[in-house]
Amino acid sequence: MSTTERRAESATAEGVHTLAEAVNQALDLAMAEDPSVFCLGEDIEDPIGGVMKATLGLSTKYGRHRVRNTPISEQAIVGAAIGASLAGMRPVAEIMLMDFFAVAMDQVANHAAKLRYMSGGRTNVPITIRTSVGGGRQFAAQHSQSLEAWLMHVPGLKVAVPSTPRDAKGLLASCILDDDPCVHMETMALLFTRGPVPEGRFAIPLGSAEVKRPGDDVTVVTWGWQVPEALAAAEELAGEGTSVEVIDLRTLVPLDRTTVLESVGRTRRAVVVHAATRFAGPGAEVAAVIGEELFGELAAPVARLGAGYAPVPYAAELESRLFPDRHRIADAIRAMA
Amino acid sequence: MGMASQQRSPVERSLPVETAMAIFRTMATIRAMEDRITAGLRSGELRMTYYPVTGQEAIPAAVCAHLRPDDAMVTTYRGMHDCIAKGVPLDEMVAEMCGRSTGTSKGKGGPMHLSDPSSGLMVTTGVVGGGLPIAVGLGLAAQLGGTDRVAVVNFGDGATSIGASHEAANLAALWGLPVVFVCQHNQYGEHTRFGDYTRTARLADRFATYGMAAETVDGNDVLEMYRAAGEAVARARDGGGPTFLECLTYRLDGHAFGTPTDYMDAAELAGARAAEPVGRFRNWLTGPGSVAETTVAAIEHEVAAAVAAAVDAALASPPPGEDELLRDVFSDLADSPR
Numbered sequence: 001m002s003t004t005e006r007r008a009e010s011a012t013a014e015g016v017h018t019l020a021e022a023v024n025q026a027l028d029l030a031m032a033e034d035p036s037v038f039c040l041g042e043d044i045e046d047p048i049g050g051v052m053k054a055t056l057g058l059s060t061k062y063g064r065h066r067v068r069n070t071p072i073s074e075q076a077i078v079g080a081a082i083g084a085s086l087a088g089m090r091p092v093a094e095i096m097l098m099d100f101f102a103v104a105m106d107q108v109a110n111h112a113a114k115l116r117y118m119s120g121g122r123t124n125v126p127i128t129i130r131t132s133v134g135g136g137r138q139f140a141a142q143h144s145q146s147l148e149a150w151l152m153h154v155p156g157l158k159v160a161v162p163s164t165p166r167d168a169k170g171l172l173a174s175c176i177l178d179d180d181p182c183v184h185m186e187t188m189a190l191l192f193t194r195g196p197v198p199e200g201r202f203a204i205p206l207g208s209a210e211v212k213r214p215g216d217d218v219t220v221v222t223w224g225w226q227v228p229e230a231l232a233a234a235e236e237l238a239g240e241g242t243s244v245e246v247i248d249l250r251t252l253v254p255l256d257r258t259t260v261l262e263s264v265g266r267t268r269r270a271v272v273v274h275a276a277t278r279f280a281g282p283g284a285e286v287a288a289v290i291g292e293e294l295f296g297e298l299a300a301p302v303a304r305l306g307a308g309y310a311p312v313p314y315a316a317e318l319e320s321r322l323f324p325d326r327h328r329i330a331d332a333i334r335a336m337a
Numbered sequence: 338m339g340m341a342s343q344q345r346s347p348v349e350r351s352l353p354v355e356t357a358m359a360i361f362r363t364m365a366t367i368r369a370m371e372d373r374i375t376a377g378l379r380s381g382e383l384r385m386t387y388y389p390v391t392g393q394e395a396i397p398a399a400v401c402a403h404l405r406p407d408d409a410m411v412t413t414y415r416g417m418h419d420c421i422a423k424g425v426p427l428d429e430m431v432a433e434m435c436g437r438s439t440g441t442s443k444g445k446g447g448p449m450h451l452s453d454p455s456s457g458l459m460v461t462t463g464v465v466g467g468g469l470p471i472a473v474g475l476g477l478a479a480q481l482g483g484t485d486r487v488a489v490v491n492f493g494d495g496a497t498s499i500g501a502s503h504e505a506a507n508l509a510a511l512w513g514l515p516v517v518f519v520c521q522h523n524q525y526g527e528h529t530r531f532g533d534y535t536r537t538a539r540l541a542d543r544f545a546t547y548g549m550a551a552e553t554v555d556g557n558d559v560l561e562m563y564r565a566a567g568e569a570v571a572r573a574r575d576g577g578g579p580t581f582l583e584c585l586t587y588r589l590d591g592h593a594f595g596t597p598t599d600y601m602d603a604a605e606l607a608g609a610r611a612a613e614p615v616g617r618f619r620n621w622l623t624g625p626g627s628v629a630e631t632t633v634a635a636i637e638h639e640v641a642a643a644v645a646a647a648v649d650a651a652l653a654s655p656p657p658g659e660d661e662l663l664r665d666v667f668s669d670l671a672d673s674p675r
Contacts, residue, residue, distance in 0.1 A: 074504075084478040087479065089481065091474075116665055120665055121668075122453075124668060158667070158672065178668075254671075
């Protein structure tokens with residue numbers, strides 16, 4: 001946790017909110033403070049307020065010119081955000097589900113990510129794309145994918161994945177203020193869980209992981225949906241005498257190598273866990289960083305847990321076998337410790 | 338008409354003389370630049386991927402006669418003419434095309450990604466149709482900011498086949514945005530003739546159905562282009578919403594420099610070459626009772642010298658240093674993964 005964050009935290013009181021409400025607060029504060037911030041996306045105006053209710057009340061408060069419903073046009077949504085940002089605005093676009101990035105990817109990967117570099121630093125693209133990430137809810141193959149590896153692989157995009165309401169408020173605030181294109185992944189399985197959220201202005205710097213639970217024997221590096229699963233596994237293993245440290249990366253780009261390497265340098269054992277497909281998944285990058293920096297000090301090869309190599313199935317009995325969970329994380333740690 | 342108007346020249350009766358001369362200067366600069374670049378490519382003096390613009394000079398020259406520096410423009414990889422018309426400095430433009438440190442983007446964008454925010458040329462995309470949604474956003478920012486700025490996006494007829502252009506047109510019309518869609522209909526989508534990729538006869542008809550003004554004009558007729566662009570820009574500036582201009586022209590070369598043209602109809606191409614717009618406008622300007630031949634020739638001499646100097650300066654300037662390699666990915670280098 002950085003000094004700035006600590007200071008911001010101590011200065012505020014806390015309320016208890018869902019992750020969706022925390023997103024709403026971050027948007028509300030950003031729009032209140034900065035007239036260049038506006039939102040666009042499908043069904044985000046009241047009375048719907050977004051299919052995940054994250055923008056509820058904002059079009060009523062700020063007007064339909066600043067919280068704008070769009071047609072079902074993902075390329076136009078992202079492209080319009082990019083164009084407006086080139087003219088000094090700070091747009092927050094909503095792509096209803098991460099799977100629909102496939103439809104918008106030319107604007108995301110070829111334009112948003114590259115315009116700064118292609119212009120030699122003369123044009124910034126300060127946009128934020130908010131998106132819901134499915135999985136575990138029987139939404140099947142086209143509404144359940146965690147595709148952060150796509151974004152991480154294109155230089156020029158920042159990727160934030162909050163696992164708590166508090167982090168959602170703080171990370172989204174930083175994304176909106178950032179001068180580069182940011183994707184804020186809002187995990188559906190966590191959207192309506194409640195947790196403490198600082199009232200008022202609150203930001204978490206991008207690129208700062210958080211040690212969610214300190215431990216000595218094994219480090220679990222994870223993010224998003226799998227954070228509460230890893231914490232549950234750590235709790236279970238504590239009863240067996242294994243001390244597990246759990247790190248929530250919170251942002252994948254920038255990647256907080258320091259926190260990861262400091263932890264694994266102590267525990268000498270690491271498990272990387274994510275809901276994205278294991279093969280060529282983001283965990284491979286994290287594992288490689290650990291291997292490159294700590295090869296001689298590791299007591300075991302870095303383990304990776306991710307979704308199996310298949311489209312997300314519909315049947316609940318199958319879907320629950322595709323993704324990691326607390327039991328499989330615990331098993332992986334036992335095998336290592 | 339009174340005596341006064343009868344005494345005015347054909348040029349004076351059509352548009353202000355200084356405007357006509359400015360448009361001619363722009364067109365002559367574009368032509369001189371293309372001639373210089375292609376000569377350099379042929380001799381091996383220059384090396385780049387280049388998409389010829391000869392035959393399409395009148396369109397941006399006439400459109401930009403109605404624009405201010407703070408109006409935004411987006412174009413495509415076949416966009417050297419658009420850049421010159423919008424006012425991108427020649428020296429920096431050529432240096433960028435040559436990958437030099439003095440280029441608009443320090444040599445990191447290249448000929449397919451020219452941009453110069455100080456002259457309003459915001460984006461050149463290498464993806465067909467990718468610029469239209471971005472122009473919609475530039476128009477949206479103008480509208481939200483309460484300004485009377487206009488966003489113009491140039492693209493070829495080929496871009497009308499890709500979904501992004503339709504999403505953009507629909508959104509611009511829905512929101513009444515100050516966007517001018519300038520379709521430079523040069524009869525070819527890469528190596529395929531217009532009639533071989535669509536059954537639509539008039540692209541303006543297709544885009545009119547989105548609920549915006551749409552017109553088909555002779556894109557090689559400066560006076561027609563000047564009138565149509567003037568109406569479209571004024572409509573956008575006055576809050577009247579977007580316009581789709583289908584500007585009929587003809588691509589007088591292959592898709593990229595040095596690529597074959599054997600899929601093009603030889604007789605049709607010869608006819609189009611004979612009717613190319615720079616000579617056509619020059620003849621009209623220097624017609625009886627109009628601008629003196631010496632005046633026009635002086636402009637041609639000046640722009641040729643400016644073009645030659647720009648190319649010389651580019652070739653004399655160094656490539657970007659290695660410290661530029663990883664810079665400008667993010668606004669802060671410290672955010673970049675290692």
